């Protein structure tokens with residue numbers, strides 16, 4: 001990594017890339033999500049049929065990924081806001097990024113059982 | 127204004143060592159270059175619209191509110207009370223029986239869609255370089271955004287637990 005380039009290839013750039021990728025993914029999910037929720041206006045059966053796919057093990061894995069994306073985007077978004085509005089924000093941006101990553105890891109471990117528990121039970125039998 | 131008008135021999139100024147002479151002196155002053163963004167009599171009162179600034183601010187304000195709205199939503203839908211397994215028509219009917227959660231979902235829908243759409247507008251501006259591509263991508267983005275917001279709003283307001 002070329003020394004002297006302050007931004008390129010370092011934490012600041014990669015957190016920006018991750019923020020952008022997660023933001024775009026969440027937007028696409030939301031589009032589909034409003035469409036599937038709209039099925040409550042069609043019939044209870046139509047809605048329940050589609051929601052059934054949300055309960056399959058494979059989709060549970062996608063839900064875990066969505067939670068990962070939201071949590072990162074939310075926590076890093078707060079960091080971006082702190083960098084912009086807090087007078088000492090720019091100085092602590094790197095420490096704040098590692099705080100974000102730390103909280104994110106803890107929350108993702110906490111989400112393992114609630115989000116994936118039922119999928120594991122289904123795949124490996126009660 | 128600095129009074130030192132000799133050009134450095136090399137380095138710094140980016141001027142090579144060839145110009146080993148003073149280009150300017152007291153009798154031949156360097157041309158004056160207006161400071162960037164300096165306001166002159168010709169500058170209009172507003173030098174730019176406020177739209178981009180408003181959008182920038184909106185991203186931050188909506189972001190703070192969305193943290194609460196979306197993370198609570200995920201907690202309710204995926205973690206509490208049996209996680210996804212409990213979701214179904216009856217569950218939604220129970221939730222939208224309360225105006226509180228109707229307003230909650232409405233606010234979440236509008237803020238998340240506008241925040242996401244504005245974010246995507248930035249992304250399109252960054253990567254789509256041909257004017258035509260930009261036009262089409264943004265047209266598609268705005269159409270999808272308006273459609274989704276209207277559909278979601280309609281669904282919340284016209285929800286009927288006794289649909290049959």
Ligand code: HEM
Nearest residue numbers: 030037063196203213218221231234235238278279281282
């Ligand atoms: C996999 C995770 C998710 C599940 C299982 C889920 C489930 C649901 C359910 C059951 C509803 C019906 C109304 C209610 O109960 O409040 C709903 C509505 C809604 N959800 Fe989610 N949700 C998830 C993720 C998200 C995310 C990440 C967002 C925001 C980015 C979001 C935004 C919304 C909105 C805006 C509505 C209202 C839709 C409308 O107006 O028709 N949801 N969700």
Ligand code: HEM
Nearest residue numbers: 020023024026027074077078189192193238242245246248
């Ligand atoms: C959960 C709370 C959220 C927070 C705190 C948050 C915060 C932010 C902030 C501060 C920015 C501006 C970044 C910048 O100007 O450099 C941003 C950008 C963005 N957000 Fe969010 N956001 C949240 C939720 C969402 C949701 C639900 C979506 C999708 C519907 C979304 C999609 C985007 C996109 C696409 C961008 C543009 C990324 C870029 O230009 O690189 N965000 N977010």
